Amino acid sequence: MAETYRSRLRQYERRGDMIIWVGAGLAGLIGLANTTTFNAAPAVLRALEITAIVVGAAFFSSARVKFEWEATLIKRGICDRSFEANDVLPLDKAWPRDAEECWKSGFFCILSAGLIMLTCFWWQVNWRF
Numbered sequence: 001m002a003e004t005y006r007s008r009l010r011q012y013e014r015r016g017d018m019i020i021w022v023g024a025g026l027a028g029l030i031g032l033a034n035t036t037t038f039n040a041a042p043a044v045l046r047a048l049e050i051t052a053i054v055v056g057a058a059f060f061s062s063a064r065v066k067f068e069w070e071a072t073l074i075k076r077g078i079c080d081r082s083f084e085a086n087d088v089l090p091l092d093k094a095w096p097r098d099a100e101e102c103w104k105s106g107f108f109c110i111l112s113a114g115l116i117m118l119t120c121f122w123w124q125v126n127w128r129f
Helices: 005-033 043-079 097-128
Strands: none
Touching: 005 043, 005 097, 043 097
16 A cells, blocks of 8 residues: 555654654653762763763754654645545655654664663663672
8 A cells, every 4th residue: 555645744754753752761860860879870871961961862853853854745735735634645755864863863772872871871780789
């Protein structure tokens, strides 16, 4: 079955929702980074943690804006009657590569931040022994 403007719009909106939820997880890491346990880790680990969080947030923000813009273009086209929602997408209407790369990069940053956070916590456990 061929992809339509309506189905692509749903995909863009779904990706935008996913970015919000994963970004909320990133915000949770910010809360954990403010705990006293985190302070026992070496400064380089703390710096890497904060850097991963900030860079990840920037990537997610950029991805969210880019997917939202693509969805807006489809909505405008439907409202302007340039095409119908059930029309088949043209073959040259590719998935937005920049937005996808920002999504993947942000996801990498949040995974990295989580691993660094675990390293900091394990550092604290070993510090006490």
